[in-house]
Amino acid sequence: MRDVQLIKNASVSLLKKAGISRPWSMVFSAVLILLVIIFMGLACGSARCDADVFTHQEILRIRWVRVVMACAIGALLSLSGALLQLLLRNPLADPYTLGISGGAAVGALLISFFLPIGIVAVGMQFGAMLGAVASILLLFLMARRRLFAPPTMVEAPGIGLILTGVMIASGFGAIISLLLVLSPDAELRGALFWLMGDLDVDGVSAWVWLVLAGVGGWSLLRAPQLNLLAHGEATAHLLGVSVPRLRLQVLLLASIATAAAVSVAGAIGFIGLVVPHVCRLVLGNDQRRLLPASMLLGAAALVLADLVARTIVAPIQLPVGVVTALIGVPVFLFILSRRA
DSSP states (O other), rough: HHHHHHHHHHHHHHHHTTTOOOTTHHHHHHHHHHHHHHHHHOOOSSSOOOHHHHHHHHHHHHHHHHHHHHEEEEEEOOOOOOOHHHHHTTTTOTTTTSHHHHHHHHHHHHHHHHHHHGGGGHHHHHHHHHHHHHHHHHHHHHHHHHHHOOOEEEETTTHHHHHHHHHHHHHHHHHHHHHHHHSOHHHHHHHHHHHHHHOOOOSHHHHHHHHHHHHHHHHHHHHHHHHHHOHHHHHHHHHTTOHHHHHHHHHHHHHHHHHHHHHOOOOSSSHHHHHHOOOOOOHHHHHHHHHHHHHHHHHHHHHHHHHHHHHHHSSSSOOHHHHHHHHHHHHHHHHHHOOO
């Protein structure tokens, strides 16, 4: 208990010296933003709700499922992005930097080739999770020396991990292209929608929320240690943090969060890149506030993107990943220009 208190006190002291302590009112504002956008997601859509009672209830049920799953997936992607940007010490890191989405896509496409049409959706989720787990194991196998290196030998494993992830992602990208060329025309459209991000799910996946609760709870409990890690691995090591173990835990949990999100909704980009970046600019680098704010605003961002995807060219529904890219690119470029 004494060591934990010392870590907390050191974390708070460093944050005060850096001048990045902000009031909790910003996090409460994120809660209000999320509630407003959830209401918009339930109230708006391509279909009108002024029909008979049964149709009205069915429309609300479909919208509720999409909103609930968008909240969970957006929070997972944003939390994963915040953790990876902290670990890799690179603001351009996101949940797909390490090739996890590529492994999930390969697993989903491979499984879909051997299943009947009626159960392809469930099979793709299962295959995506297997592919994501395989990519995580491959990443850990190839980067194990950097992950377990003491901070006195290697200041940070960021560059090595990023390069390893880029190579893994490139290999999986080539396999995806090959599988798309070989896939039957009847399955090609569904596969492309899934690869671009799709929230058209049959029901609420409770296990995704369990993953969010587990990874989010761990992140909030370890926030003081993560604050020390944000000031450098050498600093965290001198203040009593087991840097290799914390480094391994962060990478593993961020990978699990990404795998859970990708297995359900496919590759949805820019949520894990832009949202943590914006939160860091507004709130600073205090992980006690940054991590919950990232989860809340990540959920709000994906619900809003899904609403745009459902309504902007209704009754045609766009892949939500396309909308997040179209919105995320100009927003990120604007942030970079303002910082410059």
